[in-house]
Amino acid sequence: MRTVRIDVAYDGTAFHGWQTQPELRTVQGVLEACLATVLGESVRIVGAGRTDAGCHARGQVASFVTNGRLPVTAVAAHLRRRLPDDVAVNRVREAPAGFDARRSATARRYAYRLLDRPDLLLQRTAWFPRRAVEADVLEQAMRPLAGERDCAAFAARGGSASRTECRIHRAAWRRWEGGLQLDIVADHFLYHMVRNVVGTALVAMRHPDPAAAMEAVVSSRDRAKAGPTAPPRGLCLEEVFYPGEAFA
Amino acid sequence: MRTVRIDVAYDGTAFHGWQTQPELRTVQGVLEACLATVLGESVRIVGAGRTDAGCHARGQVASFVTNGRLPVTAVAAHLRRRLPDDVAVNRVREAPAGFDARRSATARRYAYRLLDRPDLLLQRTAWFPRRAVEADVLEQAMRPLAGERDCAAFAARGGSASRTECRIHRAAWRRWEGGLQLDIVADHFLYHMVRNVVGTALVAMRHPDPAAAMEAVVSSRDRAKAGPTAPPRGLCLEEVFYPGEAFA
Numbered sequence: 001m002r003t004v005r006i007d008v009a010y011d012g013t014a015f016h017g018w019q020t021q022p023e024l025r026t027v028q029g030v031l032e033a034c035l036a037t038v039l040g041e042s043v044r045i046v047g048a049g050r051t052d053a054g055c056h057a058r059g060q061v062a063s064f065v066t067n068g069r070l071p072v073t074a075v076a077a078h079l080r081r082r083l084p085d086d087v088a089v090n091r092v093r094e095a096p097a098g099f100d101a102r103r104s105a106t107a108r109r110y111a112y113r114l115l116d117r118p119d120l121l122l123q124r125t126a127w128f129p130r131r132a133v134e135a136d137v138l139e140q141a142m143r144p145l146a147g148e149r150d151c152a153a154f155a156a157r158g159g160s161a162s163r164t165e166c167r168i169h170r171a172a173w174r175r176w177e178g179g180l181q182l183d184i185v186a187d188h189f190l191y192h193m194v195r196n197v198v199g200t201a202l203v204a205m206r207h208p209d210p211a212a213a214m215e216a217v218v219s220s221r222d223r224a225k226a227g228p229t230a231p232p233r234g235l236c237l238e239e240v241f242y243p244g245e246a247f248a
Numbered sequence: 249m250r251t252v253r254i255d256v257a258y259d260g261t262a263f264h265g266w267q268t269q270p271e272l273r274t275v276q277g278v279l280e281a282c283l284a285t286v287l288g289e290s291v292r293i294v295g296a297g298r299t300d301a302g303c304h305a306r307g308q309v310a311s312f313v314t315n316g317r318l319p320v321t322a323v324a325a326h327l328r329r330r331l332p333d334d335v336a337v338n339r340v341r342e343a344p345a346g347f348d349a350r351r352s353a354t355a356r357r358y359a360y361r362l363l364d365r366p367d368l369l370l371q372r373t374a375w376f377p378r379r380a381v382e383a384d385v386l387e388q389a390m391r392p393l394a395g396e397r398d399c400a401a402f403a404a405r406g407g408s409a410s411r412t413e414c415r416i417h418r419a420a421w422r423r424w425e426g427g428l429q430l431d432i433v434a435d436h437f438l439y440h441m442v443r444n445v446v447g448t449a450l451v452a453m454r455h456p457d458p459a460a461a462m463e464a465v466v467s468s469r470d471r472a473k474a475g476p477t478a479p480p481r482g483l484c485l486e487e488v489f490y491p492g493e494a495f496a
Contacts, residue, residue: 009367009368009369010368011368011369056369058367058368058369086368087368088366088368090366118336118338119257119306120257120258120259120306120334120335120336121257121259121304121306121372121373121484124369124372125369176425177424177425236369
């Protein structure tokens with residue numbers, strides 16, 4: 001048995017998210033269908049991040065186990081020929097036995113992009129919040145998120161996270177071409193967490209003390225205290241880290 | 249009779265360019281069809297830049313003359329409801345009698361975006377040239393383009409430009425999110441000119457003296473001496489300038 005790792009990017013606009021769902025077009029579903037044709041056997045892939053409908057990925061990692069002997073370069077070439085335009089294989093490689101794209105990951109980096117103004121050419125992958133945002137005020141709102149925090153307040157309603165503590169290595173805003181971007185690196189993300197952090201930061205921004213407002217939300221562990229969920233289009237899974245890889 | 253100015257943006261991926269063509273989906277065609285419904289009369293619009301198939305616009309300007317009395321705010325609202333997702337109306341306003349989006353323009357700014365590496369999420373509006381590019385070397389290649397130059401070498405083969413002299417106000421490379429971007433401002437552009445300048449710069453870049461290589465192409469006035477035409481997807485009409493407006 002071999003373990004294979006695939007690094008993929010996708011434009012999530014036309015997908016119902018990562019995870020296989022009956023009757024719906026999902027990234028996992030499309031990849032598994034292609035792999036079944038290429039390998040001549042059905043495989044079940046595991047993805048490092050289960051991105052939602054409409055969210056994107058530049059650095060998603062998937063893994064699977066196979067009995068097949070097709071070299072990874074051939075697997076990559078076949079996939080590139082068969083995959084639709086909105087999924088791209090960045091790399092296919094052999095992984096050590098036991099490698100699991102999800103369980104082996106030590107951290108993930110997500111980006112959430114905001115627009116300063118409506119922009120047709122950027123709005124597939126960024127969101128215009130219809131209000132003026134300032135980097136330093138949003139940055140203040142991020143301060144309470146550093147370190148090990150219970151993020152229950154940011155978990156989707158009805159979610160079933162077994163562990164709500166997250167070690168947040170970085171949560172910082174910076175300027176990009178179209179406006180501001182949140183980069184957040186953590187060992188573990190709850191369902192809707194980044195989008196809820198962004199929605200909460202936009203509310204905290206209007207508070208006289210944005211850091212205190214954010215701290216009150218986090219400490220409450222209460223989803224009802226947090227802000228609205230920012231739309232999926234602004235979210236992108238940028239990188240997944242594995243043991244021995246540095247994340248800054 | 250009123251003259252109306254419309255500022256529009258479009259993602260050119262699914263269009264056969266700006267200009268109306270029988271049986272083909274073009275931006276002008278889509279706008280004219282929408283306006284006919286909104287105004288109840290058929291109008292002919294004039295665009296400041298006739299972008300090619302697959303090229304984009306963030307700041308295209310169009311104008312038309314109408315007998316209709318519908319206020320511009322209503323025209324804007326109706327267009328926003330009716331236009332497809334890949335065209336956006338930024339603004340509709342009354343223009344002085346005699347205003348013509350094309351003939352009144354004093355300059356236009358185009359951007360051409362290159363990618364440092366393949367990127368699925370950026371490749372709708374940028375091109376990966378499959379070679380390493382350096383800003384300062386590309387910048388050297390731009391030097392001969394400053395000022396009033398005969399740009400016949402960059403005109404499309406088979407084009408029929410009546411005037412090949414262009415006053416180039418600016419032609420400069422800068423970094424953007426995905427790689428390098430050429431910003432070029434001129435009073436007048438020939439068909440395929442920006443894409444041919446980019447293709448020529450990428451060839452000149454490998455010459456020991458990129459400025460001399462570019463100068464030789466410009467002076468020759470010979471399309472055969474210039475480089476290949478860069479693909480349309482990297483090109484975007486960013487701004488159009490009219491009398492009294494500063495361009496830098």
